[in-house]
Amino acid sequence: MIPAMPASAAAAARPRGAGGALLRFGRVAVMGTVAALILIAGVWASWGTAQHVMLTKGREQGTVAVTRCAEGACSGPYAPTSAGSRERERVVVEDSVAVAKGRTYAVVVKPGTDEVVRSGPAGVLYAWVPLGGALLLASVVVAGGLRRVGVGWGMAGAGVALLTAAFLAV
Known part of the structure; x- marks a missing residue:
């Protein structure tokens, strides 16, 4: 309450009764849904x-040596480290702050693709x-x-x- 505001004005600003309860419920329901x-x-x-x-159980795991980055993707040769994984000449990893050209990363192959994630x-x-x-x-x-x-x-x-x-x- 603002010190200069009369007590009756502060009381009038607060909803009371069933209408106020309904407004509070509506606010909680909408904001809860948004959150x-x-x-x-x-x-x-x-x-x-x-x-x-x-x-990672049952997925191909290995390393990728990033040799090229262009158009939002980096690529390089894949060397397997898990049983059942096969070597690939080129796999693709998303180009982001997490990947840099010239570095080697531990990766997991997305099933059925040549895409990998760190x-x-x-x-x-x-x-x-x-x-x-x-x-x-x-x-x-x-x-x-x-x-x-x-x-x-x-x-x-x-x-x-x-x-x-x-x-x-x-």
Whole structure:
């Protein structure tokens, strides 16, 4: 309440009764849905890569020596390290901050393709970067829209921790 505002004006600004309860329920329902959709989108975006990195049993694993990067993709020869994996002259890995020409990376082959994703701790953390961004975005909705400031700070902290760990690992 503003000190110069009369007490009756502050009371009139707050909805009361069934209408106020309905507005509060509507706000919580809408903001909760928005926060849930943001988090689901973050998991969905991350899972496309994370499933290959985290569930490696039965997948081809090896290393790629990056020799060429162009148009958003890097490529190089693949050397297998797991049983049943075959050597390939050229595999493709997404060109990102996690890949540099002239370096060798541990990778997992996506089934049925010549595409690979980074494996190991750096690959796992990098795969979950979209979830880290979603946590940061959803924290604003939770703290502001749902008025759960503590939960919002916790989500923001988890998002920052995930993004920082991915940055340091890559």
